[in-house]
Amino acid sequence: MLIRSLIALIVLSSLTLGGCHVSGELENQAYVLVLGIDRAADGQLLLTARVPQIGKGKPGEESGGGDYLAFSANGADWPHALDALERATPRQMNLSHIGMIVVSEALAKEEGFGELIARIAKTPHLYTTARFAVCAGQASEFIGAMKTVIGTRLSSEISAMLDHYVRQGFVPDGIFADACYLSRSIYGDPAAILCLLMPGEAPAVSMIDPIGSPDAGIQSPMRQRYEGAALFRQGRMVGTLDAGQTRLLNLIRGSIEALPFECDGKAFTLTTEGRPHLSVDLEDGGAALSLRVRLTTLDDVCAEDARRLEARLASSLIDVIRECQRLGAEPFGFSEAAAGHFATVPDWLASDWREQYRRANVTVQVEIHSVEAQ
């Protein structure tokens, strides 16, 4: 009797599940893979969505084998533009699988961009693991030119490609949620992926600019280039770092494990020994930022070369930190270290940390150990 009652209850409960009347089938969904945001000529917000065309591919191919549609719509602000995009899309627009959000540089530099990020973040399910990129030109054009190159699906193509670049350190990890969180938080600032679309149909001659070799002369069928970082200060873009500087930024943030580095014409591969140690000393006269990095190299390096390498790397790291100080952006994590000196949030906010950071002295200590020498 008990089992029968239980089964009857479960069956009856299932009838009340409200989700049944909203069909969630694949055919009824328009999964947005990439979302572009621009400022249109008339001052409105222009949204562009890249959506896979389901069932257009050959039998056995996934997600249409590379057939994608782009829908665009504009509106006075985020809710209106999103509503217009929903109307432009002939299916239920599903934002839960967005792989990348691309914003034009001009829009990212606008005064109220921080509020726009906060507004975007309030859109349910939008920023689930999406990456955040700033495009040097129009985001709509950038998205329109996107296609699968190596993979079979754009969604996995984007994540695989960006994971690769992040591992190499050419771009910051640029998680959109982090950009939202840090734009509104009491700590540091986010860094977004910097990208651009090469003009014309000609492929990009150089995908990346590794440090010390600005033009590697690499040929690629892609028109998009992903290199460097877009720096933000309190939610607004204030400057950029090139691919080499971004590698050093990622080294300081502990995001990369290996760093190719060139010194006096010789190339070395350095491996990190744990996360770099960031500390902040708050004195009466101002703040002092300290960074300690420990690296290992498999290359045969004599003690003299190692000291020279350390000095060169320390100098490069100081240059990157000073550049960010000049821009007023703090993407490294010194803010979190400084916040630990305060008991309460009001005390921390009253300390005028940002101004202290801009004027802070920087000390970098690099230790390089050669495995061969050991």
Place this chain on the structure above:
Amino acid sequence: MRLSIASHPARFAALAAVAARLFLGLALDASLTCNGAWISALIGGLLAQPWAFCVCRFKPRGKALPALLALLSLLDAAGVLSAVNRSAGYLALDRSPALALFLPTGIAALWCAWRNGDAVGYGAMLWVRIAPALLLVVALLQWPYYRPAWLCPILGSGWSEILEGGVRSAGWIASASAILLLPEEQDRPMASATLIPIAAGISAILIALQLMMVPAPLSSGGWLDRLDALLCNGRAPLYLQLPMIAFWFAGLFHLVLCELFAGAALIQRVFRRLDGKICALIVVAAALMLSRLEALPAWIDAVAPWAYPAVGALTAATMLLKGGRSPCLSEA
């Protein structure tokens, strides 16, 4: 039918309910304590522990305390039901009517209450054993994304707000652990009272984990923003949401079940002629109606700072005026 529960399962029900209530209250409902929310949970646990020992050991006489706790449990259960509905609506069923969202939880809670206290208590016992494994999976998968530095400044908005959060927490503990009043034979009162700080400690750990995922002061956003940050924080992969969602809904369900059952049983202690099934039906129906009121969160927010002082004062007054070991609680 007399609604009752043995002391051993009641302890587990209270443990699960208190941990869930403090997390819901401090991490989602109340945003005032910021980084110091986990300290508020610990303070609440320490504040409420003597009260829990008093009611378990001495069992105050009279009907005033059961009546007050029944009201608080009912109000709290309505708030939790509203949280369940909002969570379900946010996750997938945003176009569903509120009644359709409520019914599965309401029917399940009513059925459990009709099966009496042991169904509630032993269900919680199972959950208490499953939850750590689920939490371990979540914590391990999210490990690379935790940033301990986001716990600083350690006191958040300051001591005054932490203490206010502590007093609110003690009030939530009183309503979530009202089930501890129900056992007719209290075999280990000290063990029952000790579980309050333990539950508060568990809740403090959960809150600290959440604070390491999302930096302050994002708690100043809306309730759904905070839920969004909790369930799909934007950095963890999609598949990780499944154990998080299972953890969230199972925790809330045990909380609402514990509070509804305690509310119904305490009403029966006040109106002894009422049948237990009728009491459960009344409490579930009342919780349904209350949960649909727009003013409910404001009511809960207004009651929270005064709940523990009121419960504590009433317990003390009852003990002084009428003494302990009430026949109405220990008889039958």
